[in-house]
Amino acid sequence: MPGRGEASPSADGVPTPPPGPGVAPPFAAPPTEGGRKRLWLGLGVGALALLICCGGGGTALVGLTVSSIQATEEQGEAITDAYYGALVRKEYNKAYETLCDSAQRRESRAEFARRMSDEPAVASYRIGDVDPNTLTVPVDVTFSGGGQDVQTVTLAPDQQTAGLEVCGVN
Numbered sequence: 001m002p003g004r005g006e007a008s009p010s011a012d013g014v015p016t017p018p019p020g021p022g023v024a025p026p027f028a029a030p031p032t033e034g035g036r037k038r039l040w041l042g043l044g045v046g047a048l049a050l051l052i053c054c055g056g057g058g059t060a061l062v063g064l065t066v067s068s069i070q071a072t073e074e075q076g077e078a079i080t081d082a083y084y085g086a087l088v089r090k091e092y093n094k095a096y097e098t099l100c101d102s103a104q105r106r107e108s109r110a111e112f113a114r115r116m117s118d119e120p121a122v123a124s125y126r127i128g129d130v131d132p133n134t135l136t137v138p139v140d141v142t143f144s145g146g147g148q149d150v151q152t153v154t155l156a157p158d159q160q161t162a163g164l165e166v167c168g169v170n
Contacts, residue, residue: 069132075164076130080137080153083166084125092116100156100167120145130155135164 079098086095092113096104099112107115120143128138135155142148156167 072132072135072164073130076132076135076137076155077127079155079164079166080127080130080139083153084122084127084139084141087116087122088124090117090121098166100158100165102156103165103167120147 083095083098086092086098093109095116096109096112122141123144124142126140128140130137135157137153137155139151139153140148141151152170153166154168154170155164157163158165
């Protein structure tokens with residue numbers, strides 16, 4: 001039998017708190033008010049954070065893709081302009097430097113210069129839009145004799161610089 005001020009055990013063996021003021025059970029009861037509100041508020045905030053992260057990542061991916069395409073187009077125009085500009089000025093060594101490695105292996109600098117000087121001279125040219133998928137550029141060429149032709153320049157990325165190079169002209 002418990003003495004005065006001691007708790008008496010309950011039927012399951014857990015002592016009951018002694019009677020009197022200021023006595024509390026060993027743990028506080030969980031709050032019951034607003035439990036669902038907090039749950040839905042937390043889920044909403046989590047969903048918003050996920051949307052912001054995924055939306056930002058998707059936007060960044062689209063931005064990178066667009067800027068990559070624009071950079072390819074700009075590089076393609078620049079190297080094509082350098083190639084044809086050198087041909088107009090009859091600077092065949094400079095034109096040869098714009099060629100890709102495989103084109104330079106197929107034809108030496110001297111052979112390229114000889115072939116270019118034997119062909120009708122390029123008087124002017126107009127560069128079309130670069131196709132970033134096929135890396136081709138249409139060029140309207142006017143020759144010194146008055147003839148005209150539409151040539152297609154094939155570009156290829158340089159393995160060392162990652163810039164574009166002229167790899168063929170049809």
